[in-house]
Amino acid sequence: MNEPTRADAVADPASPYALRKLASIALDALADGAAARGGPLPAGGPEQVAARTRALCTPVLPEEGVGAADALYDVARAAAEGAADPSDPHCVAHLHCPPLAVAAAADLVASALNPSMDSWDQAPAAAVIEAEVTAALARLVYPHHPAPDAVITSGGTESNLVALLLGRERARATGARTVQVLVGANAHHSVRRAAWMLGLPTPLVVDCPGGRMSPAALDRALVECAGPALVVATAGTTDEGLIDPLPEIAEVARFHGAELHVDAAYGGPLLFSDTLAPRLAGIEHAVSVTYDLHKLGWQPVAAGVLAVADAQVLEPLALTADYLNADDDTEAGLPDLLGRSIRTSRRPDVLKIATTLRALGRRGLGATVEHCVRTAADVARAVDAHPALRRRPGDVGISTVLFRPAAADALPDADGDELVAAVRRDLLAEGRAVLGRATVADGDGRQRLWLKVTLLHPSTTGDDLAPLLDLIAEQAERLAPASMAA
Amino acid sequence: MNEPTRADAVADPASPYALRKLASIALDALADGAAARGGPLPAGGPEQVAARTRALCTPVLPEEGVGAADALYDVARAAAEGAADPSDPHCVAHLHCPPLAVAAAADLVASALNPSMDSWDQAPAAAVIEAEVTAALARLVYPHHPAPDAVITSGGTESNLVALLLGRERARATGARTVQVLVGANAHHSVRRAAWMLGLPTPLVVDCPGGRMSPAALDRALVECAGPALVVATAGTTDEGLIDPLPEIAEVARFHGAELHVDAAYGGPLLFSDTLAPRLAGIEHAVSVTYDLHKLGWQPVAAGVLAVADAQVLEPLALTADYLNADDDTEAGLPDLLGRSIRTSRRPDVLKIATTLRALGRRGLGATVEHCVRTAADVARAVDAHPALRRRPGDVGISTVLFRPAAADALPDADGDELVAAVRRDLLAEGRAVLGRATVADGDGRQRLWLKVTLLHPSTTGDDLAPLLDLIAEQAERLAPASMAA
Numbered sequence: 001m002n003e004p005t006r007a008d009a010v011a012d013p014a015s016p017y018a019l020r021k022l023a024s025i026a027l028d029a030l031a032d033g034a035a036a037r038g039g040p041l042p043a044g045g046p047e048q049v050a051a052r053t054r055a056l057c058t059p060v061l062p063e064e065g066v067g068a069a070d071a072l073y074d075v076a077r078a079a080a081e082g083a084a085d086p087s088d089p090h091c092v093a094h095l096h097c098p099p100l101a102v103a104a105a106a107d108l109v110a111s112a113l114n115p116s117m118d119s120w121d122q123a124p125a126a127a128v129i130e131a132e133v134t135a136a137l138a139r140l141v142y143p144h145h146p147a148p149d150a151v152i153t154s155g156g157t158e159s160n161l162v163a164l165l166l167g168r169e170r171a172r173a174t175g176a177r178t179v180q181v182l183v184g185a186n187a188h189h190s191v192r193r194a195a196w197m198l199g200l201p202t203p204l205v206v207d208c209p210g211g212r213m214s215p216a217a218l219d220r221a222l223v224e225c226a227g228p229a230l231v232v233a234t235a236g237t238t239d240e241g242l243i244d245p246l247p248e249i250a251e252v253a254r255f256h257g258a259e260l261h262v263d264a265a266y267g268g269p270l271l272f273s274d275t276l277a278p279r280l281a282g283i284e285h286a287v288s289v290t291y292d293l294h295k296l297g298w299q300p301v302a303a304g305v306l307a308v309a310d311a312q313v314l315e316p317l318a319l320t321a322d323y324l325n326a327d328d329d330t331e332a333g334l335p336d337l338l339g340r341s342i343r344t345s346r347r348p349d350v351l352k353i354a355t356t357l358r359a360l361g362r363r364g365l366g367a368t369v370e371h372c373v374r375t376a377a378d379v380a381r382a383v384d385a386h387p388a389l390r391r392r393p394g395d396v397g398i399s400t401v402l403f404r405p406a407a408a409d410a411l412p413d414a415d416g417d418e419l420v421a422a423v424r425r426d427l428l429a430e431g432r433a434v435l436g437r438a439t440v441a442d443g444d445g446r447q448r449l450w451l452k453v454t455l456l457h458p459s460t461t462g463d464d465l466a467p468l469l470d471l472i473a474e475q476a477e478r479l480a481p482a483s484m485a486a
Numbered sequence: 487m488n489e490p491t492r493a494d495a496v497a498d499p500a501s502p503y504a505l506r507k508l509a510s511i512a513l514d515a516l517a518d519g520a521a522a523r524g525g526p527l528p529a530g531g532p533e534q535v536a537a538r539t540r541a542l543c544t545p546v547l548p549e550e551g552v553g554a555a556d557a558l559y560d561v562a563r564a565a566a567e568g569a570a571d572p573s574d575p576h577c578v579a580h581l582h583c584p585p586l587a588v589a590a591a592a593d594l595v596a597s598a599l600n601p602s603m604d605s606w607d608q609a610p611a612a613a614v615i616e617a618e619v620t621a622a623l624a625r626l627v628y629p630h631h632p633a634p635d636a637v638i639t640s641g642g643t644e645s646n647l648v649a650l651l652l653g654r655e656r657a658r659a660t661g662a663r664t665v666q667v668l669v670g671a672n673a674h675h676s677v678r679r680a681a682w683m684l685g686l687p688t689p690l691v692v693d694c695p696g697g698r699m700s701p702a703a704l705d706r707a708l709v710e711c712a713g714p715a716l717v718v719a720t721a722g723t724t725d726e727g728l729i730d731p732l733p734e735i736a737e738v739a740r741f742h743g744a745e746l747h748v749d750a751a752y753g754g755p756l757l758f759s760d761t762l763a764p765r766l767a768g769i770e771h772a773v774s775v776t777y778d779l780h781k782l783g784w785q786p787v788a789a790g791v792l793a794v795a796d797a798q799v800l801e802p803l804a805l806t807a808d809y810l811n812a813d814d815d816t817e818a819g820l821p822d823l824l825g826r827s828i829r830t831s832r833r834p835d836v837l838k839i840a841t842t843l844r845a846l847g848r849r850g851l852g853a854t855v856e857h858c859v860r861t862a863a864d865v866a867r868a869v870d871a872h873p874a875l876r877r878r879p880g881d882v883g884i885s886t887v888l889f890r891p892a893a894a895d896a897l898p899d900a901d902g903d904e905l906v907a908a909v910r911r912d913l914l915a916e917g918r919a920v921l922g923r924a925t926v927a928d929g930d931g932r933q934r935l936w937l938k939v940t941l942l943h944p945s946t947t948g949d950d951l952a953p954l955l956d957l958i959a960e961q962a963e964r965l966a967p968a969s970m971a972a
Contacts (some may be wrong), residue, residue, distance in 0.1 A: 007773055018587035019513060019516075019590060019591060020513050022588055022590075022591035023591045023594055024506075024588050025496060025506060025591065026591045026592065026594050027506050027509065027594075029595070030505075030595060030598055030599070036783050041610055042605070042610055042611070045819065046606060046610070046819055046821055047819070048785070049610045049611060049614065050614045052611075053610075053611040053615060054618070055613040056737055057840065057844065058616075058618055059616065059622075059844070060615070060618045060619050060840045060843050060844050061619075061622040061623075061843045061844070061847070061848055061930060062847045063845030063847055063848050063849055064845065064847045064849055064850070065843060065844065065845050065846040065849070065850040066845065067631070068587075068588040068845045069587075070845075071588065071590055071841050071844035072588055072592055072842065072845065075592060075837055075840050075841040075844065076592065076593070076595040076837075076841075077851050078611050078615065079596075079601070079611050079612055079615065079834070079837055080595070080599060080611075081611065081691070082611020082612070082614070083599045083601055083603065083609075083611060083612070084607055084609065085599070085606050086600060086608075086612055088808065093607055093608070094602070094605070094607075094608055094809070094810075095831075096600070096608050096831075098600070098604050099597060099598065099600045100554075101504035101508050101510055101598075102504045102554040102558055103553070103556055104508075104594065104597040104598045104600075105504060105505060105509045105511065105512045106509035106512065106558055106561060107515075107560065107593070107594070107597035107849065108509055108512050108590065108593070108594045108597065109512050109515070109516060109561070109562040109565055109566070110565075110593075110786070111589070111590040111594065111786040111838075112516055112585065112587075112590045112786075113516070113566060113569045113571070114572060114583070114584070114585045114590075114780075114786045114787060115558045115565070115570065116568060116581070117813070119580070120532060120571050121527070121570055121571065121578055121579055121914055121920050122582050122920075123539075123569075123573075123582075124527055124528055124532070124539075124567055124568045124569065124570055125539040125564050125565050125566075125567065125569060126534045126568070126569070127526070128535065128536045128539040128540065128568070129539060129543065129546070129561065129564065129565065132540065132544055132545075132546045133547075134548050136545075137544055137547075138687060139540075139545075142525045148541050148835070153832060154829055154831075154832075154833075155829060155831045155832075156831070157828070157829050158829065159826075161872065165683060179870075181634070181787045188830075189805065189807045189830075192606070192829055193805065193828075197651060197684060197953020198683060198684065198685060199684060199685025201687075218537075221892050224812075239809065246575040247560055250925055259667055274784050283503075285547050291832070294600075294831060299596040299831065300596070300598075300695070300942035301600060301602050301831045301832065301833040302829075302831065302833050303781070319675065319679065321675045321927055322923070322924070323580070323724055323725065323922060323923065323924060323938075326907075326923065328904075328907055329896065329907070329911065331530065332907075332911055333532055333533070334532060334911070334914075335532055335703065341638055342643070342647075342679075342683065343641060343643050343644065344641060344642065344643040344674075344676055345581075345582075345640075345641045345642070345643070345778070345787045345788065346640075346641075346673075346778060346787065346788075347640075347786065347787040347788050348565070348593060348898055350599075351561055351565055354543065354546045355557050355558050355561040355562075356557075357546050357547045357553065357555045358543065358545070358546050358547070358548065358551065358552055358557035358560065358561065359551050359553060359556075359557035360551040361547070361548045361549055361550045361551030361552070362547055362549050362916075363549055363550055363551070364551040369596055369953065374655070401833065418814075419812055421812075421818075422814070423818070425520035425815065425818055428820075434607050434608075435683060436809060437808070437812065438808070439807065439808055449498070452809075455889040463554075
């Protein structure tokens with residue numbers, strides 16, 4: 001292989017020569033790194049991973065460069081060898097999906113062309129593709145609304161931030177000073193963080209017995225609210241994958257004249273499936289809906305969506321900057337993109353989304369969501385049948401299963417939790433499994449720590465996960481005496 | 487070529503087979519699209535581009551998918567054929583750089599591995615690489631500070647937002663209710679937008695005679711400020727590429743006990759160059775500095791940086807979420823990444839940055855910045871020598887040159903501006919050039935509309951741009967009579 005020279009590194013990025021050769025080096029490094037890792041994540045824990053990573057690719061800013069080919073191989077190899085690989089069946093901690101190869105390849109197009117989504121003259125076609133995609137994604141949530149719309153975000157956190165910002169501006173437009181957010185105890189931290197950033201009053205927290213927002217508790221909380229209120233419900237909680245009772249919540253909100261935003265970062269893509277969409281019944285009553293396609297949706301981060309019931313809801317984002325959308329240009333027919341985001345320069349994350357939607361179609365996406373839901377049910381059954389594991393009583397979330405080693409139940413509560421945490425950390429340090437954790441009420445009402453598996457893999461089955469359950473049981477057995485002694 | 491099947495599309499993304507084959511299809515489509523476009527942007531204007539794009543790749547969400555290979559080719563081809571190509575010498579409107587091929591290839595690694603930067607167990611090695619890169623990028627701004635730090639952002643807009651957020655929290659920590667931002671009339675719109683989002687008082691606008699913030703005007707404005715104040719200076723204005731007088735501004739701010747943030751989104755990378763870094767003297771007095779590597783830096787969007795003089799400045803971003811950084815995990819040695827961003831799920835934009843820094847080294851990056859600055863000087867000289875063009879009197883900005891057709895000067899002011907706008911729009915609609923625009927004072931003090939060229943190409947020279955100047959002159963000559971008649 002000829003070494004790409006520095007000239008290639010700074011050459012026309014559309015040049016098939018330079019990019020094809022360098023992409024090939026990157027793919028070689030990915031394969032070599034994955035082979036060297038040999039598992040769902042690197043063994044050895046944080047210190048060893050750091051040392052190995054530094055050995056492979058530092059200094060990151062030498063005085064004299066090492067050249068494009070070597071630098072690319074070094075960094076790609078280090079990143080791959082030290083990756084937590086969501087395509088491994090033992091990597092199931094988070095809402096962190098294995099990206100589809102077709103989406104990753106489409107993302108290369110975004111990087112090579114580098115359209116920036118803040119003006120037409122930086123992204124003529126990408127802007128059109130974005131408009132088509134956001135229209136389709138808005139219709140998915142609001143099929144019966146006359147003029148729904150959506151914007152692409154960096155993820156649920158940004159979607160929720162923008163939703164609260166828009167809620168604040170609607171409140172201000174009525175002459176109020178601010179908006180009071182009401183949020184379930186089960187909500188993602190980003191809602192409270194957004195309220196903090198935006199200078200809103202601290203959100204009122206609504207009880208969530210059993211992990212779902214209580215409409216009765218919401219009703220009581222809204223009675224206390226004087227001014228404009230925005231209720232934030234969740235469709236797919238981070239800990240359990242549960243969906244708040246949206247029709248009842250919408251009704252309570254409506255009764256009190258409050259608005260509803262739904263954080264469906266996790267659950268939104270159920271809408272692709274005819275059989276699963278009914279679980280989100282009522283979502284169309286929300287003024288805005290967060291959902292991510294880098295969870296269920298199998299996109300590389302970032303692929304966030306904020307859908308709104310009516311395009312006018314987005315108006316507070318409108319902005320004129322003479323260099324990007326001067327009035328005379330807009331009047332002359334140049335599309336104005338600036339009001340589509342709180343960012344200015346913006347990567348066209350929409351290209352990979354468009355490619356995936358078109359590749360799989362609504363049915364293909366729906367079938368893949370159904371696969372994940374089915375896998376979770378299979379895993380729940382396998383846990384129930386496993387002698388050394390106990391599943392958390394109650395419903396299985398969208399594709400999330402909580403359980404703990406029975407050995408932990410044999411210990412006093414604090415020691416049991418400690419055992420659960422140690423099982424997870426040791427499997428992580430040994431490079432054998434990436435498991436999640438959640439502190440959630442047990443059947444007796446007491447808060448206990450659980451292991452969490454989040455099933456997002458588009459092809460892994462329950463059978464593929466049986467070895468993981470055994471591994472957890474064995475690890476618990478090995479650790480239990482030490483933990484009991486501690 | 488064998489058609490990748492749907493199974494490939496949802497296969498293990500680390501599988502060299504699926505991704506290599508699909509990446510190859512994407513690169514084919516990029517080449518075909520660029521050939522079909524045949525210029526810096528597609529001809530025909532917004533409506534024709536939209537029609538052609540829709541013909542190539544819609545519907546984006548069919549009921550039944552078209553398959554991975556076809557969908558990828560369709561979307562990539564449409565995006566490429568309808569791109570504004572920053573690697574074309576005639577595409578010089580914005581701070582929109584041609585990305586290095588090596589950076590685009592590294593970005594493929596980010597997409598394929600999909601580490602998410604919000605917890606160690608989603609990004610073991612990527613987190614280490616980010617720590618190395620942010621340390622190096624912080625030292626670039628603050629070489630003599632004991633503990634500078636930096637975070638990676640989605641761009642200057644997010645960097646400025648976080649800078650103002652941190653400023654607000656520092657003010658609150660002193661018992662104040664908020665912070666008063668003071669900003670030059672030359673500042674990027676994102677500063678005012680951030681103040682709006684964060685619920686801060688409307689920023690006070692400081693005069694910028696000649697395009698640079700006046701220290702005397704700042705002094706007068708600060709006299710009027712009662713509470714905590716944050717001065718936002720600019721190093722590399724969007725319209726002109728000018729740098730505020732940072733040492734004097736820092737001194738005025740210090741005298742009044744105000745803090746300084748510098749938006750060096752454009753100018754920050756001058757620090758890579760020994761000869762250009764002195765232009766940013768005084769920047770080290772800022773508590774925080776915004777800079778982008780997707781402008782000078784040749785990264786695909788996004789590659790933003792916010793550097794801070796001391797790591798403690800970032801403390802208000804600290805956040806605990808039990809599922810990502812539970813206290814017992816952090817105590818057990820698992821690195822806590824959550825306080826490094828206002829986002830949660832976060833793409834490892836740092837991989838392409840690390841690769842580029844290591845590929846080119848500080849000297850290589852500095853030499854490439856110097857090339858752009860030199861090209862701007864060459865273009866300015868060529869404009870001065872051109873009989874049909876007039877350069878805006880005054881200094882050339884970092885790599886930005888403003889000028890207008892002499893034909894516009896022959897018209898009444900409004901008609902002249904109209905001619906300038908029409909030249910730009912017509913070249914855009916004809917697919918022949920992507921030029922910027924700016925309304926800035928002329929030598930006689932009157933605001934006039936100028937054409938703007940922003941030179942960011944790592945290898946284009948002044949000679950390569952000579953045909954563009956002729957093209958502009960010809961277009962103005964062709965349009966001038968019609969404009970006079972209008």
